[in-house]
Amino acid sequence: MTTSSYSNIISPQAGRFVALGLGLALAIPVGGRAQTPAADKSSELLKQESIELPTFEVVGSKDRGYRASNSVSATRIATPIADLPFSVTALTSEFITDISASNIYEIASYASNVRSSAPGFNAGNSGLIVRGFGVTPLRDGIVSPQFGNTYIETSVIERVEVVKGPASLLYGPLGPGGVVNYVTKKAQTKAFTTITGQVGTLNSWKTAIDINRPLSGETVLFRVNANWDQDFVWRDPSKVRNKSFAPTVTWNFNKNVSFRASYQYYLRDETPQPVYHPAAQVGVTPESVVDSLYRPGYGSPSGELTGVVGRDVAATNPFNNIDLVNGSTLYPDRFNYSSDQNYLKYSMEIVDLELVLNLNDRWVARMNLDLPRGKVSNFQTGIGTVFVPTPNSMVYSAATGWSVAPSWAALTSAEKIAREIAFAQAANADQSVIRSAMQNGTASPWIMGRRPRLQIVKQRAKTFQIDLAGKYTFPWGKIQPLFGFSLSDGNGPHLVTRQNNSGSLASPWFRTWDINPASPTYYVNHNEPIDPNALTNRSQDNTNLTTDKAAYAVVNGSLFRDRLLFVAGARYNENRAQTQNFINNTLGTDWRTHRASPQVGVGFKLLPDVMLYASYSTSYQPSNSVLQVPAIVNGVQTSVPGEPARPFQATGYEAGIKTSMLDGRLSSTLAVYQTTLTDQLRTINPFVNGQTIAITFQGNETRSRGVEFEINYSATQNLQILGNMTLSNTIDSFEPAGFKYFEGSQIQGTAKTLGALWARYNFSAGSLKGLWFGGGPKYTGKTAGLTSSNVNYFLPAFWDVNAVIGYDWTVDKVKWTASVNVNNLTDSRQTPAYAWFRMPRRATFTIRTTF
Secondary structure, eight states: OOHHHHHHHHHHHHHHHHHHHHHHHHHSOOBSSOOSHHHHHHHHTSOSSOOOOOOSOOOGGGOBTTBOOEESTTTSSOEEGGGOSSOEEEEOHHHHHHHTOSSHHHHHTTSTTEEEOOOOTTSOSOOEEETTEEEOOEETTBOOOGGGSSSOOGGGEEEEEEEESOOHHHHOSOOTTEEEEEEEOOOOSSOEEEEEEEEESTTOEEEEEEEEEEEETTTEEEEEEEEEEEOOOOSBSOOEEEEEEEEEEEEEEETTEEEEEEEEEEEEEESSOOOOOOEEEEEEOHHHHHHHHHSTTOOOOOBSOOSBOOTTSOTTOTTBOOOEEOOGGGSOTTBOOOOTTOEEEEEEEEEEEEEEEEOBSSEEEEEEEEEEEEEEEEEEESOSEEEEEOTTSEEEETTTEEEEOHHHHTSOHHHHHHHHHHHHHHHHHOTHHHHHOEETTEEOOOEEOOOEEEEEEEEEEEEEEEEEEEOEEETTEEEEEEEEEEEEEEEEEEEEEEEOOSOSSSSOOOOOEEOOTTSTTOBOOSOOOOOGGGOOOEEEEEEEEEEEEEEEEEEEEEETTTTEEEEEEEEEEEEEEEEEETTTTEEOOOEEEEEEEEEEEEEEEEETTEEEEEEEEEEEEOOOOEEEEEEEETTEEEEEEEEEOOOEEEEEEEEEEEEEETTTTEEEEEEEEEEEEEEEEEEEOOEETTEEOOEEEEEEEEEEEEEEEEEEEEOSSSEEEEEEEEEEEEEEEEOOTTOTTSTTOBOTTOBSEEEEEEEEEEOOSGGGTTEEEEEEEEEEOOEEOSTTTOTTOEEOOEEEEEEEEEEEEEETTEEEEEEEEEESTTOOOOOSSTTOOOOOOEEEEEEEEEO
């Protein structure tokens, strides 16, 4: 089957969804007056008052400092945040500018219960964890392919909105933590130009321009954002540069018809990329260390403490996987295991076309066509693990180098394993044990294999979406119905991997690094020339063909004079996925999934400014995979494909209290929640009948529970405060009988305690008029590392204190701002996520003018 034949199969079904959407559109009468007696009778029930049509977007110019009065991410139409029975956070343009954010994590982390996931290699830096579950940000409410948002240029962001809890109702198959949606800058009716220049420590610099011009009154509006910068360079070697160009045109044909065309091109060039400080694998066999150091062709060490780990596995089990530990203190801050010739190049283009039609005085329609495509090319030398042999398992001679210690060789297998387990347990408790480990009086080697690998990932997609929103006011209340459908298909990710796998004479690796400066064989060489095109071993070459079709309906309303508010709706989704393998020119299983996703939220206002609320929401994700089960094939223990895996399903419950007092100057949300994700997949590598095999099973459950608090307070016209605190626990809450290896363990990347505070004060009178400053701390508690390998692997807690001081002035109606931002003011040792690097203290000076 070819790609084109696959498209032909889905076309008839796609046509039915298009017909459904067009039918909804045609069913709404166009024009401001009813034409039939029935319609006249219905209209008599409506209040005789002017009704403002719902809108699909928020306008940043209407925000007041850090206060955002409404959100579009929770219901697709602009709705006051105080009236939404969900936890919603909106971070405004002024706040984003004040903190001088360089990535979306730095913005979204000021919402409660938001963390960064593990970036690295092709994953980018935009992955987030919300309420314990991975989240890929949305762009203007459109679900783009992963590589459309691998990196996000902050200069195009107007605001960032975070909606907590499962959200398949509006956004289809997503993780259950919530939605992080960044709203891009749109053309405005008022002309302005903003030019920004920035220089900073660690060789950073930036220049940006934002030009907004009405080309024909309020009929044709144009805006363009362009950016060119060099990111902080704190690894050696490393250089990271970004370029972005984003024009947008809005054409208001008349008061009822508006068309917008937007485009963005973004290029990120890392030469070489700054790679995270990897974990350390301890209990490595000394024989494999000697082999990786001296065997022709080199290679990589291996350990014995591999397999499964869990609360029902005995500590003396020889395959108790406690060997992977936090190794962040083993490296100098500037250490980078990339070679000079390594690189990561990321390019992304997005075209978005939007048509908005005011159908009559109560209904408005929006149609979007979104066309993203992206590419990541990553040439990397090195394996992201450092291997540390058990103390006193080796001996060093200046004449012969490292060899296995005779005393170690004389031990029984059980005695060796007991020593390896003891070393692993000690290293988990205290990393300094690794630093002080000796090999019979000589400092131990810390080994890093040097496998060259080239990965190229491409992805493209198209999404067509229609939304119909209405607004009605009755004597008994108000309702805003929303109907919509979406149709998307994608090709990708298309992954091509070329690498040297064997470390043999025929396919050699580079010389092994010993990164311990105290070791007699210390060797680090960043100049390892190789042509990536010489890597001819094509180990992967495949792509995913996907389609997603959905129809949904939502009703947002209020009763009893706006005392009782509600949001309710449901979505029906159909998904299809198939993998095309270009190495053997075959198509994989044709996966098909369909699910209905309901959601409901209710709020009751005890007082006009105080609302109690509760909500129930759902989400799902197709698994598109087959379970692996143990079997004996030709007398050899192995694993074979089993039954297809079920989709992952999630339910979320939330209750809380919202306030919006002092004319909106004091708003807060206190929420308690529980989100449960079921039928996840788990892969383990147990030792069965003398063989280590792979088993994939389903039926385990992940549960996240917590309490969140957020506050946004404009105490005076001069003082603004943002704050949040989270107490939560995300664990592997259940696994089926016989597989309880991880039950009760904390989920990777999650922390039980998070908090952030930011305050800004500006002087508006006297000799200090124009001066302003801001700052505050963020706290991240102890964070689970690679708990899928080691439930005891945790990253330490840390504080991140950031500050800014600025001065505003005006000359001949031209506005100027000069500011200095300092991030990680205390220069604390931070690890924002597993597989991230320590971010040192860094400062930037910014000058900005608007005219």
